[in-house]
Amino acid sequence: EADIYQTPRYLVIGTGKKITLECSQTMGHDKMYWYQQDPGMELHLIHYSYGVNSTEKGDLSSESTVSRIRTEHFPLTLESARPSHTSQYLCASSESGDLYGYTFGSGTRLTVV
Amino acid sequence: QKEVEQNSGPLSVPEGAIASLNCTYSDRGSQSFFWYRQYSGKSPELIMSIYSNGDKEDGRFTAQLNKASQYVSLLIRDSQPSDSATYLCAARSNDYKLSFGAGTTVTVRA
Numbered sequence: 001e002a003d004i005y006q007t008p009r010y011l012v013i014g015t016g017k018k019i020t021l022e023c024s025q026t027m028g029h030d031k032m033y034w035y036q037q038d039p040g041m042e043l044h045l046i047h048y049s050y051g052v053n054s055t056e057k058g059d060l061s062s063e064s065t066v067s068r069i070r071t072e073h074f075p076l077t078l079e080s081a082r083p084s085h086t087s088q089y090l091c092a093s094s095e096s097g098d099l100y101g102y103t104f105g106s107g108t109r110l111t112v113v
Numbered sequence: 114q115k116e117v118e119q120n121s122g123p124l125s126v127p128e129g130a131i132a133s134l135n136c137t138y139s140d141r142g143s144q145s146f147f148w149y150r151q152y153s154g155k156s157p158e159l160i161m162s163i164y165s166n167g168d169k170e171d172g173r174f175t176a177q178l179n180k181a182s183q184y185v186s187l188l189i190r191d192s193q194p195s196d197s198a199t200y201l202c203a204a205r206s207n208d209y210k211l212s213f214g215a216g217t218t219v220t221v222r223a
Binding site: 031033039042043045048050090094096098099101102103104105106107 | 144145147149154155156157158159162164201203205209210211213214215216
């Protein structure tokens, strides 16, 4: 049973539309992350948060933005979708401390046409 | 230099054989290491974590860590077709982020 939820699971949207990808977790984790992954390719960190009102850009430049108003919720927004944004977006969370790995959500597969 | 490097693969093994996956990391300050399994089109799933030098066994999986050599490995014994997936090695840095390798794709031949 997943404790981190992403919606929608699949999304096809037209160029120029604004979209928000939802991510929620019920584990009370402080740390949350967004990754972008193309099929067969590496994970790329695009945003992360270490707590409420804390957000940082990741290693991969992204035109998306994130917010962290509540511990459990970490949505990602694209103001104007482009075909280059077509990818899989994975949300993850972790507890604080060295011993914990990430728990990933099921992902959102985004196609911009 | 990437922070985490994995043997490029793909790795093809017969059913019942041992699959051996290797990983090196560059940050000597990394203290914890993780192996994830990712099936095609799915999200990564944590299968092993290791923090101390030596071996850690969990079922058919054995993780090995050598901090002096900055080397982590994963052995899959008695490989099954259901083990066919991409395996990601990750190292945790001091800022709590995980650095992931590019992954090694394993195919188990029936």
